[in-house]
Amino acid sequence: MKEVCIIGLGYIGLPTAAMFATHGVKVKGVDVKQEICDTINGGQIHIEEPYLADLVKQSVLKGMICCSTKVESTEAYIIAVPTPITSDKKADLSYVVSAGEKVAKVLQKGDLVILESTVSPRCTIDVLRPVLEKSGLIAGEDFYLAHCPERVLPGQIIYELEHNNRVIGGINDESAEKAKDLYSTFVKGEIYVTDTITAELCKLMENTYRDVNIALANELAKICEKLGCNAWDVIKYANKHPRVNLHTPGPGVGGHCLAVDPWFIVEATEGIAQIIDLSRKTNDSMPSYVAEKISALVPEKAKIVILGCTYKPDVDDMRESPIMELVHHIKDQYMVQIVDPFIEEFDKNIYEVSNDADLIILGVHHKKFKDVSFEVLAKIMKKPVLLDTRNFFNKEKVEKFGFAYHLIGCAR
Numbered sequence: 001m002k003e004v005c006i007i008g009l010g011y012i013g014l015p016t017a018a019m020f021a022t023h024g025v026k027v028k029g030v031d032v033k034q035e036i037c038d039t040i041n042g043g044q045i046h047i048e049e050p051y052l053a054d055l056v057k058q059s060v061l062k063g064m065i066c067c068s069t070k071v072e073s074t075e076a077y078i079i080a081v082p083t084p085i086t087s088d089k090k091a092d093l094s095y096v097v098s099a100g101e102k103v104a105k106v107l108q109k110g111d112l113v114i115l116e117s118t119v120s121p122r123c124t125i126d127v128l129r130p131v132l133e134k135s136g137l138i139a140g141e142d143f144y145l146a147h148c149p150e151r152v153l154p155g156q157i158i159y160e161l162e163h164n165n166r167v168i169g170g171i172n173d174e175s176a177e178k179a180k181d182l183y184s185t186f187v188k189g190e191i192y193v194t195d196t197i198t199a200e201l202c203k204l205m206e207n208t209y210r211d212v213n214i215a216l217a218n219e220l221a222k223i224c225e226k227l228g229c230n231a232w233d234v235i236k237y238a239n240k241h242p243r244v245n246l247h248t249p250g251p252g253v254g255g256h257c258l259a260v261d262p263w264f265i266v267e268a269t270e271g272i273a274q275i276i277d278l279s280r281k282t283n284d285s286m287p288s289y290v291a292e293k294i295s296a297l298v299p300e301k302a303k304i305v306i307l308g309c310t311y312k313p314d315v316d317d318m319r320e321s322p323i324m325e326l327v328h329h330i331k332d333q334y335m336v337q338i339v340d341p342f343i344e345e346f347d348k349n350i351y352e353v354s355n356d357a358d359l360i361i362l363g364v365h366h367k368k369f370k371d372v373s374f375e376v377l378a379k380i381m382k383k384p385v386l387l388d389t390r391n392f393f394n395k396e397k398v399e400k401f402g403f404a405y406h407l408i409g410c411a412r
């Protein structure tokens with residue numbers, strides 16, 4: 001294929017565009033935001049991702065990427081628009097529908113449409129297909145339709161786009177093979193072909209698997225606090241078993257994948273996905289569980305400093321951050337300060353902020369926090385108390401400076 005249209009030029013769409021463009025496939029990029037199109041057409045990028053800026057710049061200079069807000073006719077369309085959840089935990093597929101409507105207007109016989117967004121089970125055939133068939137063409141007969149979910153990790157997207165294995169689900173075998181041919185332009189990993197529902201569930205279950213396992217660890221943390229032992233020791237010793245891999249507890253689960261995707265399965269299966277549902281609720285309960293622990297450690301109006309507020313360590317992404325949920329729970333009761341070197345608003349000097357503090361909470365285990373001096377903190381805090389939600393700091397080292405050290409999942 002010589003040309004592809006990529007709809008949605010965010011964290012997934014733009015790197016994918018850059019990969020096609022650098023492998024000889026011309027990209028017509030489409031985004032609803034004019035400023036994003038202008039930025040890319042000017043050879044710049046609007047997101048942070050290593051190596052991406054150079055790839056985009058070179059591709060634009062060579063005329064291999066050109067963006068606009070309008071979908072124009074071509075041979076293949078890849079839809080990479082957002083698929084968030086609503087406040088009542090339902091999949092918001094409106095972006096997929098809107099992108100599909102634009103494609104339907106220009107779709108022609110023999111074209112290929114690929115849905116790359118993470119979607120609810122059956123979305124490709126039950127939601128996108130009818131939208132595309134408004135063109136008067138029939139999926140599987142007149143045009144090819146496939147789902148090709150994305151597995152990349154932000155921070156290493158360029159490497160993973162090329163090297164990850166992929167699963168492609170086609171509405172029929174020809175659609176899956178057509179999509180496989182297209183991705184083979186740059187993918188060096190294995191490409192497995194299947195049907196669309198299998199591919200959709202595959203993507204959702206990858207994140208659900210992790211969410212459920214973290215929920216198990218969070219439940220273990222609560223169990224151990226109740227029973228008077230240390231969950232981290234239980235995990236350490238249980239994982240000496242050759243077939244056990246318990247995950248680790250924490251203040252909750254955030255991000256745009258683990259905290260979102262399992263809800264798609266719950267919504268689509270009407271009461272069947274009970275373990276998945278309970279796991280989501282267990283992980284969502286952790287910020288209030290941490291809030292309860294705080295109330296046992298310090299009185300109302302105490303000054304609390306929270307280290308880290310992103311959804312995971314060493315990134316600048318706060319989407320669905322459980323720490324911000326914790327802040328929401330405690331902000332009216334305490335004086336809360338946040339320190340996070342990855343977020344401009346909270347990039348503060350920890351020692352200035354901690355003056356007279358009653359409690360420090362380690363919320364996110366950014367590597368940069370390893371250098372924190374508890375010797376200095378012990379001198380400037382009103383009372384040196386530390387609540388570690390990630391087992392990040394060394395208990396003995398911290399206690400050496402007079403700190404009272406509390407660890408989530410540990411009764412001792």
Ligand SMILES: NC(=O)c1ccc[n+]([C@@H]2O[C@H](COP(=O)([O-])OP(=O)(O)OC[C@H]3O[C@@H](n4cnc5c(N)ncnc54)[C@H](O)[C@@H]3O)[C@@H](O)[C@H]2O)c1
Nearest residue numbers: 008009010011012031032080081083095098099117118150
């Ligand atoms: N970011 C990740 O690490 C990651 C990983 C795996 C899967 N995914 C999935 O990939 C999909 C895209 O995620 P993302 O992180 O790239 O989102 P994003 O928000 O970074 O980018 C989406 C882009 O689509 C544009 N857009 C929205 N509606 C549009 C429309 N109708 N027509 C054209 N453009 C439109 C937005 O303006 C935005 O620029 C989601 O389903 C997400 O769950 C993301």
